[in-house]
Amino acid sequence: MKRRTFFASTVAAAFGTASALAQTPTPKFQFPENVDENAINPPPGQVPYRSNIPVFDFRIRPPYKGYMNLGIIKAWRNIPTGPRQMRPTGFERRHVESVAKADVNLMVKEMEEANVIGGVLMGRETLNPVYGGVPNEDLHELCEKFPGKFVAFAGICPHDPKALEKMEYAIKTLGMKGVSLDPGWCDPAIHAYDKKIYPIVDLAAQLNVPVAYAMSAYTGPDLTYTDPSKMMPLMQQYKNVNFVLCHGAWPHVQEVLGLAAVCPNLYIVPDAYFYVRNMPFAEEFVKAANSYMKYRMLFGTGYPIRGFEQCVENWSNRGLTPESLRLSLFENAKYLLNL
Numbered sequence: 505m506k507r508r509t510f511f512a513s514t515v516a517a518a519f520g521t522a523s524a525l526a527q528t529p530t531p532k533f534q535f536p537e538n539v540d541e542n543a544i545n546p547p548p549g550q551v552p553y554r555s556n557i558p559v560f561d562f563r564i565r566p567p568y569k570g571y572m573n574l575g576i577i578k579a580w581r582n583i584p585t586g587p588r589q590m591r592p593t594g595f596e597r598r599h600v601e602s603v604a605k606a607d608v609n610l611m612v613k614e615m616e617e618a619n620v621i622g623g624v625l626m627g628r629e630t631l632n633p634v635y636g637g638v639p640n641e642d643l644h645e646l647c648e649k650f651p652g653k654f655v656a657f658a659g660i661c662p663h664d665p666k667a668l669e670k671m672e673y674a675i676k677t678l679g680m681k682g683v684s685l686d687p688g689w690c691d692p693a694i695h696a697y698d699k700k701i702y703p704i705v706d707l708a709a710q711l712n713v714p715v716a717y718a719m720s721a722y723t724g725p726d727l728t729y730t731d732p733s734k735m736m737p738l739m740q741q742y743k744n745v746n747f748v749l750c751h752g753a754w755p756h757v758q759e760v761l762g763l764a765a766v767c768p769n770l771y772i773v774p775d776a777y778f779y780v781r782n783m784p785f786a787e788e789f790v791k792a793a794n795s796y797m798k799y800r801m802l803f804g805t806g807y808p809i810r811g812f813e814q815c816v817e818n819w820s821n822r823g824l825t826p827e828s829l830r831l832s833l834f835e836n837a838k839y840l841l842n843l
Contacts, residue, residue: 517765533622533655535838545820554619555818560837561623562773563750563804567606568646570638571581580808592777593809595625600811618812627659627684632691644678657682657716662700668707675711682714697734722752731756732763739767752777757785761792777804779818790823801832
């Protein structure tokens with residue numbers, strides 16, 4: 505497939521983004537240098553809990569503009585009062601003030617209190633009125649509002665006739681660092697290996713950016729949409745593209761770890777399916793992170809699922825070796841994003 509080239513002004517006009525904001529590249533996030541390799545995080549129970557290791561959060565959905573229309577924000581702002589109605593990822597969840605107040609400034613303050621130095625704003629576009637989407641300009645605007653705090657992944661829908669144009673504009677003009685896909689929530693839903701996704705991955709290869717998927721028991725009409733087994737041909741065809749599976753393709757943990765064993769370009773963000781206490785199959789993620797997935801496991805809160813402090817505390821006390829903990833909290837993201 506030949507690479508498409510677009511003039512920024514033409515694309516901006518086509519998508520109604522010709523403002524000065526849309527013409528300004530996203531301020532670059534910078535990882536700190538000279539991090540103490542011997543730092544060890546506190547044991548559980550310390551109040552407040554602050555990581556001694558810098559933390560980079562690979563999956564954040566902030567309470568800001570278009571994100572407020574997503575079901576994930578609405579769900580965690582309207583938590584069931586009865587424990588029998590609580591969703592599995594809400595088990596033992598503590599109150600998160602920034603979610604309750606829908607206050608992005610407070611969210612950033614909570615990040616800093618836990619020593620979360622930055623994170624990925626995961627975009628979303630599904631063309632599905634049920635699951636909705638977030639304009640990529642909203643992500644860019646938030647990066648402008650908090651310079652150097654966030655990295656943005658553009659939400660792209662494979663069904664969109666202008667998907668490639670929007671993707672190239674987001675990466676080349678807005679300075680976004682990756683692509684975010686929610687194929688199981690598109691209308692109609694498609695699997696992660698659908699042929700419509702190949703042109704997006706092909707362009708990602710040309711632009712040298714990773715492709716992130718949301719894949720869990722919740723992200724599709726049935727559990728086949730979270731099974732990563734049939735993604736192998738796609739990953740092997742595009743060996744120079746790094747793939748990131750958020751939510752760890754849970755409950756298909758055995759399959760995703762098997763896929764990662766043969767596809768070295770696969771990274772995993774297990775988020776709630778790792779840090780929630782007694783979550784089934786979480787121990788398999790721990791074993792993998794302490795062995796061959798040591799350099800490809802990424803910390804993510806999945807905010808607003810939980811607050812930063814609780815996530816860092818839970819993640820830090822799941823049985824990772826000191827080296828694996830440091831790699832997952834910080835260094836693997838630095839390597840993957842090449843920042």
